[in-house]
Amino acid sequence: MNDVSTNSAQHGGQLGEGYGRTKTQDADFSHGIALYLENVSVWFDSFRALNDLSLYIAEGELRCIIGPNGAGKTTLMDVITGKTRPTTGTAFFGQNYDLAKMSTEQIAEAGIGRKFQKPTVFENFTVLENLLLAAPRDKRVKQSLFSRLDPEAQLALDETLEQIRLKELIHKPAGLLSHGQKQWLEIGMLLMQRPKLILLDEPVAGMTDAETERTAELCLELKKNHTLVVVEHDMSFIDTISEKVTVLAQGAILAEGTLAEVQANEDVIEKYLGR
Numbered sequence: 001m002n003d004v005s006t007n008s009a010q011h012g013g014q015l016g017e018g019y020g021r022t023k024t025q026d027a028d029f030s031h032g033i034a035l036y037l038e039n040v041s042v043w044f045d046s047f048r049a050l051n052d053l054s055l056y057i058a059e060g061e062l063r064c065i066i067g068p069n070g071a072g073k074t075t076l077m078d079v080i081t082g083k084t085r086p087t088t089g090t091a092f093f094g095q096n097y098d099l100a101k102m103s104t105e106q107i108a109e110a111g112i113g114r115k116f117q118k119p120t121v122f123e124n125f126t127v128l129e130n131l132l133l134a135a136p137r138d139k140r141v142k143q144s145l146f147s148r149l150d151p152e153a154q155l156a157l158d159e160t161l162e163q164i165r166l167k168e169l170i171h172k173p174a175g176l177l178s179h180g181q182k183q184w185l186e187i188g189m190l191l192m193q194r195p196k197l198i199l200l201d202e203p204v205a206g207m208t209d210a211e212t213e214r215t216a217e218l219c220l221e222l223k224k225n226h227t228l229v230v231v232e233h234d235m236s237f238i239d240t241i242s243e244k245v246t247v248l249a250q251g252a253i254l255a256e257g258t259l260a261e262v263q264a265n266e267d268v269i270e271k272y273l274g275r
């Protein structure tokens with residue numbers, strides 16, 4: 001185990017360090033690419049969930065991924081977050097992080113945050129408590145949930161509450177929030193960890209139209225200082241937020257381009273959109 005105090009001294013002044021984690025080395029985006037997936041395959045027995053897939057996500061990009069059920073979209077996120085190992089191929093975060101060699105915790109600490117398909121907030125805890133629970137902890141000091149937040153953490157909390165628009169509801173138990181508010185809270189819990197790359201798996205599933213619109217706004221706000229990969233089936237949502245869209249089918253990329261471009265693609269029409 002590394003000595004935490006030595007590490008802190010080496011990487012002093014990094015955001016997030018003051019209140020918590022041993023700051024790991026920053027992901028190196030000097031080539032302008034946040035995520036490299038090269039020839040990635042994932043086999044479950046003889047079934048290929050991902051099939052020789054190569055994908056590059058530029059720093060600051062908001063990439064949408066669409067495709068039929070079972071296409072491998074969630075599996076792709078599993079590979080990026082270390083939940084599933086590629087059977088073959090390589091996955092890098094920036095130039096320097098070989099994701100296939102890291103644990104899920106190490107990947108989160110390196111700056112990749114993920115929202116799962118189903119919200120996983122702690123229902124009996126309030127909005128504030130959920131956010132505090134998600135904040136990186138200082139392993140050197142035994143802290144209680146309510147010990148005074150350090151200024152960096154307070155800033156992260158204020159910014160997050162502003163972005164997810166739950167400021168008025170901080171003392172409400174998460175179990176009493178609407179489905180949409182729970183999804184935003186979970187995004188807030190991600191933001192407390194100050195990720196560089198955010199993965200959202202079907203963020204608007206089950207939301208009302210108004211909640212969906214608000215989530216689109218949130219994604220566009222997050223885009224200002226994060227790289228995002230968003231998986232969704234809701235085409236009007238994709239239309240609102242998307243720049244470049246990747247269509248996945250049977251574990252491989254079917255098409256890439258603007259939403260209009262991929263919607264006009266013959267393969268996409270045949271295998272996904274239908275005629």
Ligand SMILES: Nc1ncnc2c1ncn2[C@@H]1O[C@H](COP(=O)(O)OP(=O)(O)OP(=O)(O)O)[C@@H](O)[C@H]1O
Pocket residue numbers: 044047049067068069070071072073074075076
């Ligand atoms: N752990 C596993 N073991 C075996 N098969 C799996 C496993 N995880 C996923 N699969 C299979 O891999 C395929 C891709 O699944 P995945 O969940 O990535 O699809 P998806 O594109 O996210 O679909 P959806 O739009 O329905 O969420 C599916 O056929 C699924 O059944």
Ligand SMILES: [Mg+2]
Pocket residue numbers: 073074075117201
């Ligand atoms: Mg999925």
